[in-house]
Amino acid sequence: MRLYIGNIPYHATEGELEAWFAESGFALDSLTLMRDRDTGQARGFGFAEIYDDEVAQRAIQVCNNKDFMGRTLVINEARPRAGSGRSGGGFGGSKKGRGDKRRRQRYPGW
Template sequence: MKSVYIGNIVYSASEEDMRKLFGQFGEVISVKLINDRETGRPKGFGFVEMDDTGALKAIEALNNTDYMGRNLRVNEARPRKQM
């Protein structure tokens, strides 16, 4: 299982939109779009967890492609830093 970072997401996109988009390439395990803690508004990025093969296909196919008027940034997510 790989975690994929998605950046430059249009603010109106939903987790279901991302599930459909990435589901074309493999099994989507989870989708998490990040919202601002104070305002609750979308921050324009998120993460998709999916099977390894599907993740690699999605990164290759979707990075720097137009989605709802914005060019997505799609790459393998870096591990979270320990606090």
């Protein structure tokens, strides 16, 4: 299960947060703290993965609203971004119908 972790202190590192979870009794399978792509500054939230859903649910119950480096963490199941139903790039799709009529007029039997 993918977890959203919010209200992380900006100066916190992945290692410090992983250690905090370990002290709370939970091993994370992965952890990513989100950073501004231009400045590299921490954005105050991240995502963790715990492959066992039951363990992940317990981690949410135990760790949500707990203090980490002077801030109260918000931990819940990550949800997909709203409006992220994009299929990727904008240049794909069918070409059918683009110029076909004009082409048929110039080249009968095409």
